[in-house]
Amino acid sequence: MKMPNVVSCDVTQCAYNTNNRCHAMAITIGDGSHPQCDTFCQENTSGGDPEAIAGVGACKVSSCVYNQNLECQAEQIRVGPSGDEADCLTFESY
Ligand code: SF4
Ligand code: SF4
Structure with missing residues (x-):
């Protein structure tokens, strides 16, 4: 299996977001049937590695x-706002 990248994320209020890119090392998506970003975090501090582009560690x-087997096998994913959440x-x- 290959880990897909998060090519863009428009949830700019997330601590891991800089310039519409996610800089967490890896994110987790999903809670049952809803595909929200579980790594979404509203803190005043910057998160992640500014050199890194996040992968999808689990979904x-x-x-x-x-x-596939609770792993994402898309080529890449995009994340965006959905109400107060990120999807x-x-x-x-x-
Ligand atoms: S909402 Fe999720 S994908 Fe977007 S920057 Fe935050 S952790 Fe990354
Ligand atoms: S595209 Fe990947 S990360 Fe997004 S819901 Fe589907 S399996 Fe999960």
């Missing part, structure tokens, strides 16, 4: 076509 949304915009239901 708990087994109903997505890209999910995987690459999610595609079976």
